[in-house]
Amino acid sequence: MTPINAYAAQSATTPLTPFNFERRDVGANDVQIEILYCGVCHSDIHQVRNEWGGSIYPMVPGHEIVGRITKIGSDVKDFTIGELAGVGCFVDSCRECPSCLAHEEQYCDNGMVGTYNGRDKEGNPTYGGYSTQIVVDAKYTLHVADSLPIEGVAPLLCAGITTYSPLRHWNIGKGHKVAVVGLGGLGHMAVKFAAAFGADVTVLSTSKSKEQDALNLGAHHFAVTKDADTMKKLQGKFDFILSTISASHEYNDYLNLLTLNGTMVVVGVPPQPSVVGAFNLIGKRRSIAGSLIGGIKETQEMLDYCAEHNIVSDVEVIKVSSINEAYERMLKGDVHYRFVIDIASLK
Template sequence: MIPVKGYAAEAVKVPLAPFNFERREVGPHDVLIDIQFCGVCHSDLHQVRDEWGGSIFPMVPGHEIVGRISKVGDHVTKFKVGDLAGVGCMVDSCRTCPSCQEGLEQYCETTGMVGTYNSREIESGAPTYGGYSNQIVVDEKYTLKVSDTLDLARVAPLLCAGITTYSPLREWKVSPGHRVGVMGLGGLGHMAVKLAAAMGAEVTVLSTSPNKEADAKELGAHKFVVTKDEEQLKSVTNYFDFIINTVSAQLDLATYVNLLRRDGTMILLGVPTEAPHIHAFNLISNRRRIAGSLIGGIAETQEMLDFCAEHNIMSDIELINIADINDAYERMLKGDVKYRFVIDIATL
């Protein structure tokens, strides 16, 4: 076994603290990654606090991982020692069901995807531990190639925030001529703006905060609508082809669905603690749709990383020491970050 240092929540509502544990030895198809940076996702906070249920403690969060490979298994073909690599939200799946065969491992129909943390390995049943740690062992099939042309710390959030917004934009074939609304300008929202703009769409940020307009336009948005302003909201009624909804708070979906054109689609990415409600007439009247999307498959995640390297797209981050993670969680709850915290693992 490989001794590893990390930070963990020992129980629900207990602050994260230093935690020593062990990883499995590097198998024939595995790579060992010395982690350099790990992004802090809002889902880390949800799971540490068991807000979605089923949390496994002790928990080492983190699924936006980048670093350098220090060891490879005998049968590894995609990577060599010294390569930069990334790990996103999953580290395994059944590999044989229709979804896995189609490269949509996040929708695995047999075992379900194995999360990078707060999940269990398929064979051993051992809990998975994430990237708030100095090393991780991952099968090469679930490991991503990372370009050396981008700022590595700013690449880390692409492994979740990036792919979570890229996947629906690709699935619904967003391209020049489309009008895309982005609800929420946080970790996911700011990536949706950058990616949709790079794909050639007209991008509008829908926000309750007027003071975010300058930031939205600097990120690439063409328009900004203050949703508390009835006149501004009215100006984009029946306007959008797509709305990327990144909001995890409770809100009146009907207000935003009515901004969709006929045959428009709202894609839900955020997960409110309570189920949203909407009247059927809001959908029926203009043949509108509400859909959902979950991260992306391994091939699509690699495609996203390559796209970002080609277009020089990275997350806007605040780099923190790992000892400051509990304070970062509190700031994240207040929306006090532009737009993603990233842990410098050298501070572990």
């Protein structure tokens, strides 16, 4: 066992504070990673504060992890000591169900094992990346190119794959008119990918102040959703809408913006269910769907694509001691566009 320094939540109502625990020894199929950077995801807040229910305490959040391999197991062939590596939202799955066999482990029929706030096959709680080190099965570890700034790579392990996967699944590219709802951690990556794939991209936001940022990120158009006349003009204009916001909002307002056979995919998780009017779907044979991160194979594909096309997240690097302040700033939308913890500040 290896002693680890970390930050953890002890309950749903207390701030994150320093925490010490032990990682397992490296097994034959494991890699040990010295964590260098860990992104801060909005879902960290949801789970720390038990907003989704079932939270396990103490909780060490963090599932956007990039670091350097310091030890490998005897049966590991695909990784080497000293190599950069990444860990995303899950660290295991059943490996036998149809979803796992199709390289869609995130949809494991028996439940994937979360990088944190989960339980491993021995029933032990999993602890995430707000820590100095992690031990992971090599099958759930990702190769990270050394050509990109790794602090900007870390959020790709969640925000990146969460937006890359649906755009690829629905084959978005040249000739498609795409709207991205929201310009936060997820939204800014959706804009980068959709533009890189050749789509005509519009950002839909409640905040006029984000227009220049949207255009700088690669969007071709920007619309303020609070403007009723603008929303009316956009009805029936988009082939595909990616809804990235986690605040409560009216799905029906966006469904009406879809053209015939258009699809809106939800990747943000609002706190309350949204009522969807049947006529907003059947009138133009529209669809509403959801998407959850991506499997290991697709996540590696995404990382390779980003390395080839020089795509990273826009980040603000913080010390771990600033994490509670960062949570409050995230809730106010005061981040451009992802906080990333410099784990050296934990040592």
